[in-house]
Amino acid sequence: MTPSSTLRDRRRMQTEREIQVAALRIALRDGYEAVTTEMIAAEAGISLRTFFNYYPNKEAAIVGRRPQFGDRTLAWFQSASGPLVDDLFEALRQILEDKQPNRDTTKMVDALLSQMPELVPAFYASLQILKDQMADLAVSRLGEQARPDAEMIAEIVAHATANAFRRWAHDETMGVDDLVRVARQQIVRVGEMISKRSS
Amino acid sequence: MTPSSTLRDRRRMQTEREIQVAALRIALRDGYEAVTTEMIAAEAGISLRTFFNYYPNKEAAIVGRRPQFGDRTLAWFQSASGPLVDDLFEALRQILEDKQPNRDTTKMVDALLSQMPELVPAFYASLQILKDQMADLAVSRLGEQARPDAEMIAEIVAHATANAFRRWAHDETMGVDDLVRVARQQIVRVGEMISKRSS
């Protein structure tokens, strides 16, 4: 999915990250309102036009690369046979293992979201591709008539993972396995709250 | 919350709806990409500047007024004592009863979302105020330490309601009570799927 060891691809990935970090630095320093695409380009040492070759808009630059399942993981899921939610989480674990998320960048994102909660929806929206893929995977188990339920399950799993991700950012003792476990726990807890008839 | 029988307020509400319908008509006719704020203003018979007095951007015009709980409903919730999710749905029912949503407009929204699923996240995002209010209500029951769970519950309830709303749009036999019942059913179903260890 990601490695691609050619110089071009490594540079592209590097630039992509540099742009995101530049955007986050400016937003944390001057506030999200004050950020302009020109500032981000200047801070990242590229032209404005090149900025738009990497991200379609400044919001996308701040949330960074949108995660998605690779072909291997999608194929693995089709042959998996555990409970649906467990298999979805295992697929997520595979992405995280592959992608090796950067703790410092995640910390900056977390700090920004704490300062400006109005960005939280944009951040969740960046998981849309992943949600769509998870919904498709769930549909392949539950049948097409259950698509609305599949989409809701995908939404819940993505939400729980995003929560756990923010916690992981500032807890250095947590590994990827803990991250997934924490998310899984929240889902079971909330699932019981909404299906049972108590408080 | 809404009525306010002065001429100014009625006109304001009327213009607000006219702008939304104009935006939806253009999007359904020419595609979302082709919509410009100038077109919407022209179609609604107002100046471009006035358009921006009503909606902050064209996306907001398409999704229309963002629903939120009124003071009466918020106060009612504090004295309610049913299961959390049931009380949240009762509060939603109160909004729907109050607001009398327009079936034709909802049909246009539904048609647009079917044609362009990439707008679905924007549509859900328009429920953010409502989600925040529901999260606060849930926190008042569960305690501040349960805020992440409260936010997830709010997300799920909003999602289910939005689903049911689209179904309501093209099923004239459904009333507001049925809408809420359908949403409630989906939640119980999904809650069982994700908390139990089967499927």
Add this chain to the structure above:
DNA sequence: GCATAACTTTGCATGGTATGCAACAATTGC
């Protein structure tokens, strides 16, 4: 009624956002 306060609509000026295009530069594969 009528004067005046409160609010709404509008045009204009301004600056940020985003894309297509074409020229030039860098890298890849051979």
Add this chain to the structure above:
DNA sequence: GCAATTGTTGCATACCATGCAAAGTTATGC
């Protein structure tokens, strides 16, 4: 090395969004 491919940039263009002030409308108090 050299040709093909891909990446970067400046420029032109169109759209998006806001502040401000003038002109028009509605509401209010008497």
